[in-house]
Amino acid sequence: xxxxxxxxxxxxxxxxxxxxxxxxxxxxxxxxxxxxxxxxxxxxxxxxxxxxxxxxxxxxxxxxxxxxxxxxxxxxxxxxxxxxxxxxxxxxxxxxxxxxxxxxxxxxxxxxxxxxxxxxxxxxxxxxxxxxxxxxxxxxxxxxxxxxxxxxxxxxxxxxxxxxxxxxxxxxxxxxxxxxxxxxxxxxxx
Amino acid sequence: xxxxxxxxxxxxxxxxxxxxxxxxxxxxxxxxxxxxxxxxxxxxxxxxxxxxxxxxxxxxxxxxxxxxxxxxxxxxxxxxxxxxxxxxxxxxxxxxxxxxxxxxxxxxxxxxxxxxxxxxxxxxxxxxxxxxxxxxxxxxxxxxxxxxxxxxxxxxxxxxxxxxxxxxxxxxxxxxxxxxxxxxxxxxxxxxxxxxxxxxxxxxxxxxxxxxxxxxxxxxxxxxxxxxx
Numbered sequence: 001x002x003x004x005x006x007x008x009x010x011x012x013x014x015x016x017x018x019x020x021x022x023x024x025x026x027x028x029x030x031x032x033x034x035x036x037x038x039x040x041x042x043x044x045x046x047x048x049x050x051x052x053x054x055x056x057x058x059x060x061x062x063x064x065x066x067x068x069x070x071x072x073x074x075x076x077x078x079x080x081x082x083x084x085x086x087x088x089x090x091x092x093x094x095x096x097x098x099x100x101x102x103x104x105x106x107x108x109x110x111x112x113x114x115x116x117x118x119x120x121x122x123x124x125x126x127x128x129x130x131x132x133x134x135x136x137x138x139x140x141x142x143x144x145x146x147x148x149x150x151x152x153x154x155x156x157x158x159x160x161x162x163x164x165x166x167x168x169x170x171x172x173x174x175x176x177x178x179x180x181x182x183x184x185x186x187x188x189x190x
Numbered sequence: 191x192x193x194x195x196x197x198x199x200x201x202x203x204x205x206x207x208x209x210x211x212x213x214x215x216x217x218x219x220x221x222x223x224x225x226x227x228x229x230x231x232x233x234x235x236x237x238x239x240x241x242x243x244x245x246x247x248x249x250x251x252x253x254x255x256x257x258x259x260x261x262x263x264x265x266x267x268x269x270x271x272x273x274x275x276x277x278x279x280x281x282x283x284x285x286x287x288x289x290x291x292x293x294x295x296x297x298x299x300x301x302x303x304x305x306x307x308x309x310x311x312x313x314x315x316x317x318x319x320x321x322x323x324x325x326x327x328x329x330x331x332x333x334x335x336x337x338x339x340x341x342x343x344x345x346x347x348x349x350x351x352x353x354x355x356x357x358x359x360x361x362x363x364x365x366x367x368x369x370x371x372x373x374x375x376x377x378x379x380x381x382x383x384x385x386x387x388x389x390x391x392x393x394x395x396x397x398x399x400x401x402x403x404x405x406x407x408x409x410x411x412x413x414x415x416x417x418x419x
Contacts (some may be wrong), residue, residue, distance in 0.1 A: 049210075055404055056404040059412040059415070089311075089320040091274070096268065112214045115305050118303070123415075141318065
């Protein structure tokens with residue numbers, strides 16, 4: 001079983017790094033093959049919004065950098081975990097830069113899912129999605145936005161299952177990772 | 191709050207100048223704000239975030255504005271990277287100030303899906319930014335079927351843009367008065383241009399036409415990362 005961890009820690013955020021590292025270690029203990037990405041360190045261009053990955057080089061971003069590898073890593077995984085400091089309820093800029101680059105994984109064509117229009121899948125299977133957001137302290141509004149964002153991404157990225165959890169910075173990363181692996185098992189994400 | 195005099199419009203699309211629907215929406219609002227006596231300045235987010243020096247210059251413009259407007263496209267259910275980065279920078283900048291200048295923040299989202307509801311999470315993020323950066327929330331205008339504008343000036347879009355223009359006119363009036371945009375503007379902006387089925391059909395035909403132009407019509411469903419048999 002393969003897992004990809006997209007770590008959206010901003011420069012110097014040791015807590016988010018520690019959480020991502022603990023999750024990686026916990027999954028590896030359970031026999032997972034984990035591909036971690038510390039996104040702030042990657043040479044990763046931002047999405048240009050050109051849609052050439054749909055209409056000129058189908059399935060492939062025109063920018064030949066780590067963005068292609070992140071997309072490949074995700075689609076070849078059974079589980080994708082987004083770890084991020086929560087920014088106004090959403091993802092950090094570091095994570096968002098990578099997430100914007102995954103649209104080559106879906107098709108441009110429209111379909112209805114539960115009555116709402118989304119894009120067709122390009123691949124036969126996609127990873128389950130789990131989001132772990134980190135806040136300085138409890139903030140129910142931001143936590144709700146984050147949970148909704150993960151749910152919406154799960155629909156648009158055709159995740160067969162999804163879940164999310166928001167933690168505060170005063171929690172122990174190793175304990176969080178342990179709980180997370182239990183959640184993954186319980187919710188059939190892993 | 192005193193009557194606003196200066197508005198800063200930030201285009202959150204990464205597309206080149208003159209090519210995005212976000213810019214078309216912002217340009218119309220700019221024109222209407224000017225007719226109401228406001229001075230405006232427009233920044234493209236790619237320029238504002240390009241170098242530390244340009245970001246500093248942009249943040250100086252933020253400090254001088256009474257109203258900040260962000261017009262952006264929806265990317266994967268939220269704001270694009272560059273717009274996210276800009277909001278992080280603005281909030282951090284204002285949080286270092288003992289008394290950040292009072293001002294209001296208006297968000298204008300547009301998405302390529304026909305339903306306006308896709309923008310809801312991004313608008314919620316913008317509202318949270320507004321609070322954390324110390325702005326008065328002027329509201330969030332959300333547009334579906336953004337692909338129908340396709341970067342054209344609203345005056346060139348035709349009758350389809352009637353409600354969008356009316357919404358932006360109401361928003362301009364509210365901003366100039368220093369109040370939040372009225373519900374009527376949000377409702378008008380949310381009205382679909384055409385029936386959803388028609389938009390889906392036109393969208394799919396558009397992708398096929400583009401693919402044909404690039405000689406990849408038979409490869410549209412390519413799976414370059416597939417590693418299964």
